[in-house]
Amino acid sequence: MSNLVLALAAAALTVAGTVWYLPAAAELRAGADRPFFRRVSAAGCLTGWTACAGAVLLLLTGVPGPATVAAVAAGVTAAGCLYAVAGALRRRELRASARAWTELAGPAPVAPPGRSLKGRAARLAVAWCLSAVVLASTGTALLLMAASGRA
Known part of the structure; x- marks a missing residue:
């Protein structure tokens, strides 16, 4: 398969990803109005989609395959690390929030049984x-x- 076909596929994927990376950009632009874990998660999203867009550029410029794969793998790894950090931050914030609510009003209400x-x-x-x-x-x-x- 030629690099042009792969670049076209990656470009189509990147354009389709606006569903994820435009809201992520809005999260980052909101700054301190959003919780820190959401901003870290948004940075991870943008990093992953930037890796996909970077693949388009690398494929169109004729960079050898292994270098392109290495660059995309580095971007995806960085995005995964940011997602993992955001998840840990979110869990820590949820624990702190639950602790604060317990101190204020006793135990948190339990959801009724049924489909969650x-x-x-x-x-x-x-x-x-x-x-x-x-x-x-x-x-x-x-x-x-x-x-x-x-x-």
Whole structure:
């Protein structure tokens, strides 16, 4: 597969990612109005999408494949580290908030039994991931069939 096709795919992916990186940019611009863990998470999001956009530039300029892969892997690793730090900060802030509420009003109320919102969100995330895998597999199969002349 040529670098131009890969660059086009990465550019399309980057453009589609505006759903995530534009709100993340707004989170960072809000500054101290947002909790620190949300700003760190937004920085992780922007780092990951910048790695994808950087791949487009590297592919279009003809940088060798291993260097492109190394640059994208470094960006994705940095984004993952920022997400992990943001998660740890969020858990610490939630514990501090729970401690403060316990001191003010006693134990926090317990959610009524039934379907939890967390379980529903997890099922929805799994459904989206599975549908993305099916669509990506189908698209790849169609591209391979078209390349071999069978479609």
